[in-house]
Amino acid sequence: xxxxxNNAAVIRVMLAKIGLDGHDRGIKVVARALRDAGMDVxxxxxxxxxxxxxxxxxxxxxxxxxxSLLSGAHMHIFPKVLELLKQKEAEDMIVAGGGxxxxxxxxxxxQMGVHKILLQDTPPQEIIDSFRQxxxxxxxx
Amino acid sequence: MINRIPSMKLAxxxxxxxxxxxxxxxxxxxSGGDPDVRQALAELYKSTGNAHVVGITGVPGAGKSTLVTxxxxxxxxxxxxxxxxxxxxxxxxxxxxxxxxRIRMGDLVSDPGVFIRSMATRGTLGGLARPAxxxxxxxxxxxxxxxxxxxxxxGQDEVxxxxxxxxxxxxxxxxxxxxxxxxxxxxxxxxxxxxxxxxDRPDSNRTIQELKAMLMMSLEPGEGIWRVPVVPTSSEKHTxxxxxxxxIDRHAEHLERSGEITxxxxxxxLTRVVKVAEEIVRDNFVRDSRSQTEELLKKVxxxxxxxxxAAVTLLKAMKETIHESH
Numbered sequence: 001x002x003x004x005x006n007n008a009a010v011i012r013v014m015l016a017k018i019g020l021d022g023h024d025r026g027i028k029v030v031a032r033a034l035r036d037a038g039m040d041v042x043x044x045x046x047x048x049x050x051x052x053x054x055x056x057x058x059x060x061x062x063x064x065x066x067x068s069l070l071s072g073a074h075m076h077i078f079p080k081v082l083e084l085l086k087q088k089e090a091e092d093m094i095v096a097g098g099g100x101x102x103x104x105x106x107x108x109x110x111q112m113g114v115h116k117i118l119l120q121d122t123p124p125q126e127i128i129d130s131f132r133q134x135x136x137x138x139x140x141x
Numbered sequence: 142m143i144n145r146i147p148s149m150k151l152a153x154x155x156x157x158x159x160x161x162x163x164x165x166x167x168x169x170x171x172s173g174g175d176p177d178v179r180q181a182l183a184e185l186y187k188s189t190g191n192a193h194v195v196g197i198t199g200v201p202g203a204g205k206s207t208l209v210t211x212x213x214x215x216x217x218x219x220x221x222x223x224x225x226x227x228x229x230x231x232x233x234x235x236x237x238x239x240x241x242x243r244i245r246m247g248d249l250v251s252d253p254g255v256f257i258r259s260m261a262t263r264g265t266l267g268g269l270a271r272p273a274x275x276x277x278x279x280x281x282x283x284x285x286x287x288x289x290x291x292x293x294x295x296g297q298d299e300v301x302x303x304x305x306x307x308x309x310x311x312x313x314x315x316x317x318x319x320x321x322x323x324x325x326x327x328x329x330x331x332x333x334x335x336x337x338x339x340x341d342r343p344d345s346n347r348t349i350q351e352l353k354a355m356l357m358m359s360l361e362p363g364e365g366i367w368r369v370p371v372v373p374t375s376s377e378k379h380t381x382x383x384x385x386x387x388x389i390d391r392h393a394e395h396l397e398r399s400g401e402i403t404x405x406x407x408x409x410x411l412t413r414v415v416k417v418a419e420e421i422v423r424d425n426f427v428r429d430s431r432s433q434t435e436e437l438l439k440k441v442x443x444x445x446x447x448x449x450x451a452a453v454t455l456l457k458a459m460k461e462t463i464h465e466s467h
Contacts, residue, residue: 009172010236010261035237040261042240056250059257061164090161140145141165
């Protein structure tokens with residue numbers, strides 16, 4: 001039998017790479033760690049547009065949309081994603097970011113409405129714990 | 142904390158084809174059953190039965206996801222809307238899953254006539270869990286013309302799909318087995334349509350010929366019998382997918398014309414009922430595990446009671462206390 005019994009909702013996560021960013025080693029490690037923690041992980045593959053990712057996240061109805069960015073385009077992409085989620089009445093989706101992001105930008109991203117930023121040296125267990133916490137704080141949906 | 146929209150309210154929106162409502166109800170269906178979810182499903186079930194349900198199966202690496210992507214494009218060209226339920230295996234250890242089909246289906250995602258949902262097997266036998274079939278209902282009730290179920294492709298005995306789909310497509314890749322594979326029972330026999338993928342490869346002709354030869358052997362003479370076609374496809378050269386859609390349509394027509402559709406529908410109904418019954422039984426086993434089950438298990442391990450006897454005892458006890466919460 002599985003660790004998940006039928007009545008415990010499995011946390012669903014979409015991990016996305018947006019734009020011209022070809023670095024996917026990190027996101028794959030995170031995907032594997034989350035899976036091993038019992039979560040369902042949908043990986044989008046490389047070079048997606050914000051529209052594609054938001055539409056896919058809505059159809060997959062994920063709890064958390066995690067976007068990995070190592071291209072420096074975070075201040076462009078996060079506002080776009082948040083705006084699209086709002087347009088599509090999906091503001092209840094938790095948005096998390098990861099990658100290489102300067103401290104000042106991190107502050108600004110939180111103000112914008114990104115729920116969690118996990119920088120490049122975050123241990124996998126911390127990512128797992130914070131995702132679980134974010135979903136628990138949000139409550140049943 | 143957020144506002145939880147009641148499932149019956151979501152059900153109304155599902156009927157209008159609201160994608161977000163469909164998505165949310167699938168999530169609720171997947172995470173087990175609040176009574177209000179079950180009520181919503183029961184209500185929506187009345188609106189199902191219009192979609193043509195196509196199961197796509199085949200060994201891992203045969204090219205199922207690529208084929209599904211191309212097939213969806215064909216359906217869209219013909220003006221039909223398509224729902225896709227793509228199933229991937231759960232880890233037997235953590236229960237988690239990596240659902241990767243999004244990678245290949247990315248370009249379809251922003252088309253409102255297409256809905257793609259990935260689901261994990263959660264360790265079900267045959268690879269087709271009850272929530273996946275509920276998801277098919279939701280897409281059907283949501284007005285999608287065609288619903289494709291892409292299975293995990295576990296091997297040669299994945300026959301569950303036949304009992305849940307109107308048309309079963311088996312994807313064969315060239316070079317995966319010698320000709321003895323072609324006379325094996327199981328996954329080869331369940332096809333209503335055979336596909337040989339990667340048909341741009343030189344060895345694909347041999348696979349096509351072998352399949353055709355095998356199908357000839359099992360051919361009964363007579364009028365009005367469905368002759369399983371072998372359709373070569375190549376995503377490299379973008380060929381064969383129109384033919385595949387046509388073959389599926391022909392099969393749908395055949396089911397109607399011959400009246401076989403009645404038997405298929407009965408078979409699907411049986412599968413659905415059995416799956417839910419199994420789940421209720423399994424949940425009750427887990428729920429009662431602290432009391433009677435544990436005692437019986439001890440007796441079984443100590444050889445005081447055999448597994449069959451223990452199961453019958455438990456089922457008899459369960460009759461009194463059966464929980465309906467699904």
